[in-house]
Amino acid sequence: MEDLLIFLQQLINGISLGSIYALIALGYTMVYGIIKLINFAHGDIYMVGAYVGFFAITKLNMSFIPALLTSMVLCSILGIIIERMAYKPLRNATRIAALITAIGVSLLLEYGGMLIVTPQPRAFPEVFPQTKISFFEGKVYMTNQQLVIFAVTLILMVLLQFIVYKTKTGKAMRAVSFDKDAALLMGININNTISATFAIGSALAAAAGVLVGIYYTSISPLMGIIPGLKAFVAAVLGGIGIIPGAVVGGFLMGIIEALVSGYGASTWRDAVAFGILILILIIKPSGIFGANIREKV
Amino acid sequence: MKLSKKVALILVLAFLVTIAGGCGGSKPAPAPAPAPAPEKPKEILIGANFELSGNVATFGISAVNAIEMAFAEINAGGGVNGIPLKLVKVDNKSDTGEATNVATKLITQDKVVALLGPVTSTNVLGAVPVATQYKVPLITPTGTNPKITVDDSGKTREWAFRTCFIDPFQGFVGANFAINTLKAKTAAIFIEKNSDYAKGLAEVFEKTFTEKGGKIVAKEYFVTEDKDFRATLTKIKAANPDVLYVPSYYEQDGLIAKQARELGYTKPIVGADGWDSEKLLQIAGAKALQEVYFTNHYSPQDTDPKLVKFVENYKAKYGSVPDALAALGYDAAYILADAIKRAGAPEPAKIKDALAATKGFVGVTGSVSIDDKHNPVKGAVIITFDKDGKQIFKEKVNP
Numbered sequence: 001m002e003d004l005l006i007f008l009q010q011l012i013n014g015i016s017l018g019s020i021y022a023l024i025a026l027g028y029t030m031v032y033g034i035i036k037l038i039n040f041a042h043g044d045i046y047m048v049g050a051y052v053g054f055f056a057i058t059k060l061n062m063s064f065i066p067a068l069l070t071s072m073v074l075c076s077i078l079g080i081i082i083e084r085m086a087y088k089p090l091r092n093a094t095r096i097a098a099l100i101t102a103i104g105v106s107l108l109l110e111y112g113g114m115l116i117v118t119p120q121p122r123a124f125p126e127v128f129p130q131t132k133i134s135f136f137e138g139k140v141y142m143t144n145q146q147l148v149i150f151a152v153t154l155i156l157m158v159l160l161q162f163i164v165y166k167t168k169t170g171k172a173m174r175a176v177s178f179d180k181d182a183a184l185l186m187g188i189n190i191n192n193t194i195s196a197t198f199a200i201g202s203a204l205a206a207a208a209g210v211l212v213g214i215y216y217t218s219i220s221p222l223m224g225i226i227p228g229l230k231a232f233v234a235a236v237l238g239g240i241g242i243i244p245g246a247v248v249g250g251f252l253m254g255i256i257e258a259l260v261s262g263y264g265a266s267t268w269r270d271a272v273a274f275g276i277l278i279l280i281l282i283i284k285p286s287g288i289f290g291a292n293i294r295e296k297v
Numbered sequence: 298m299k300l301s302k303k304v305a306l307i308l309v310l311a312f313l314v315t316i317a318g319g320c321g322g323s324k325p326a327p328a329p330a331p332a333p334a335p336e337k338p339k340e341i342l343i344g345a346n347f348e349l350s351g352n353v354a355t356f357g358i359s360a361v362n363a364i365e366m367a368f369a370e371i372n373a374g375g376g377v378n379g380i381p382l383k384l385v386k387v388d389n390k391s392d393t394g395e396a397t398n399v400a401t402k403l404i405t406q407d408k409v410v411a412l413l414g415p416v417t418s419t420n421v422l423g424a425v426p427v428a429t430q431y432k433v434p435l436i437t438p439t440g441t442n443p444k445i446t447v448d449d450s451g452k453t454r455e456w457a458f459r460t461c462f463i464d465p466f467q468g469f470v471g472a473n474f475a476i477n478t479l480k481a482k483t484a485a486i487f488i489e490k491n492s493d494y495a496k497g498l499a500e501v502f503e504k505t506f507t508e509k510g511g512k513i514v515a516k517e518y519f520v521t522e523d524k525d526f527r528a529t530l531t532k533i534k535a536a537n538p539d540v541l542y543v544p545s546y547y548e549q550d551g552l553i554a555k556q557a558r559e560l561g562y563t564k565p566i567v568g569a570d571g572w573d574s575e576k577l578l579q580i581a582g583a584k585a586l587q588e589v590y591f592t593n594h595y596s597p598q599d600t601d602p603k604l605v606k607f608v609e610n611y612k613a614k615y616g617s618v619p620d621a622l623a624a625l626g627y628d629a630a631y632i633l634a635d636a637i638k639r640a641g642a643p644e645p646a647k648i649k650d651a652l653a654a655t656k657g658f659v660g661v662t663g664s665v666s667i668d669d670k671h672n673p674v675k676g677a678v679i680i681t682f683d684k685d686g687k688q689i690f691k692e693k694v695n696p
Contacts, residue, residue, distance in 0.1 A: 123579030
């Protein structure tokens with residue numbers, strides 16, 4: 001019984017960690033799905049989102065929801081600017097050139113951020129008070145923040161599915177993803193569609209940033225690197241380009257990490273997580289949800 | 298290899314300084330007075346090599362403020378053996394190379410008889426070779442790295458001293474506190490794997506705790522970049538330790554305390570001086586800091602009359618409560634003055650011998666005796682938190 005409760009606690013730990021990976025992975029997977037670019041700057045937009053939220057709350061005295069929305073709006077604008085300035089000129093260049101540019105943008109945001117907000121970590125204010133929920137006579141614990149993050153992740157996933165499959169913009173996105181030139185011939189404005197993709201992806205990252213700020217209470221300019229990488233792994237794990245895949249991949253990563261630290265050795269955690277990525281890529285290169293499409297030769 | 302590089306660097310610097318000095322000499326300015334008869338010198342020059350700008354500027358400024366205050370007090374009381382002390386203050390910009398340059402300048406150009414500072418271990422290590430080369434004693438108020446006073450082969454560095462305890466000592470104090478005051482029989486240690494500071498403290502804690510009959514029931518690791526410790530903390534909680542030892546810096550410490558409490562761990566958490574930051578409360582929240590104790594150099598709430606007076610004077614002069622760096626700087630200044638007094642003459646070699654012979658000097662951070670490794674044997678304080686998360690003085694531990 002005792003062991004079962006510990007396992008349950010580890011599962012909760014894993015899911016709450018996984019929610020964050022999933023939230024970031026959604027943005028990765030969307031951008032990749034449309035323009036086949038691994039946007040390495042995504043993790044750093046998440047950082048910018050956390051800082052915008054921080055300043056909105058501390059300097060402008062906003063409450064949680066307005067701060068979250070401000071952060072999402074500003075980051076979607078940032079996403080569009082990055083796309084227009086850094087990626088658009090390279091749209092017909094090789095994919096490796098675009099990838100390297102993405103890494104460059106990522107470094108620019110990290111160290112530019114350091115210059116502006118100083119490298120010292122900042123303490124995120126507690127905008128909604130934390131309450132602890134305990135089960136089984138205080139053997140298993142959960143907080144309301146964990147529930148909020150979990151709920152927000154699921155809501156955003158559903159919303160994203162809706163946008164992509166039920167709206168005109170979504171239809172345009174899918175068309176661009178399928179065949180850019182044909183979409184152009186059908187009268188779809190490719191530039192606007194890609195911008196919309198970046199705007200939505202960056203808004204998701206910003207939401208994740210603010211939630212993480214509240215959850216971990218500490219933010220710093222390099223906070224996006226590790227979660228960004230893990231979320232990327234999660235997106236690949238679930239099948240990159242597939243929206244539910246990113247969420248499932250995120251949860252899986254979180255749970256695997258929690259179980260490895262909880263039952264194996266805490267130092268092995270990242271090795272195992274990335275080991276799984278390699279394994280998945282060997283066995284099923286397109287990820288868990290990915291269809292096995294043979295590329296035409 | 299590393300050492301020889303450093304030596305080479307110093308030689309080059311020394312060479313440059315000699316040239317610079319030569320140029321200066323040809324100008325009329327500081328006329329190299331033909332050694333006046335060994336009369337009583339007008340003042341005793343002490344070099345201050347501190348971080349007055351750069352990333353640890355607040356540390357350096359605190360220490361220098363307190364040193365200036367100490368010197369003013371000493372001079373108001375007639376100086377040392379009737380000669381006033383004069384502080385020559387130079388900024389090393391929180392940079393190790395600059396700390397080396399400043400030490401060279403202070404010794405060769407300003408002709409100081411002793412050096413105070415820098416505050417951080419790395420910068421002190423940059424200045425120690427210069428002090429050794431020119432045979433001038435150096436005292437760091439706060440450099441905690443054991444290597445500052447002992448070289449790689451285990452030999453004591455003749456000219457380097459410190460007035461704070463070294464890192465491992467805190468592990469020792471923490472373990473004794475856990476056993477004696479908290480009556481802990483079992484402990485868990487949570488170690489930052491890529492921090493020498495944390496590893497050093499954890500090692501001594503474990504050794505002391507087991508020697509005193511305690512048992513380590515869990516030993517887990519994390520890396521600096523980690524933010525989510527819940528999985529490992531769940532594992533630690535399941536091992537049911539009486540006390541959790543976390544010797545890291547405040548960002549991780551705060552997150553660990555917060556998450557441990559969220560998971561229902563209510564027993565004491567013990568840490569070290571890395572917990573001492575205003576940010577800690579913002580990160581962890583007051584609720585998570587209940588039953589948290591950490592070892593530190595000093596507490597401004599200590600009721601020792603000497604300390605109370607120091608805190609009052611410092612507040613009156615600089616408008617803020619002195620931190621540990623200020624208290625240690627203040628003691629370093631007095632220990633140096635005491636040594637110069639006992640040396641009889643303000644000559645570097647005599648001051649060094651007197652410093653090494655310091656016994657039972659009573660300062661604001663406790664009683665200090667310098668041991669044969671040039672480390673002070675002194676007490677530590679245990680600090681805990683009240684309901685609002687404000688630091689409160691718990692007890693004083695003497696070695």
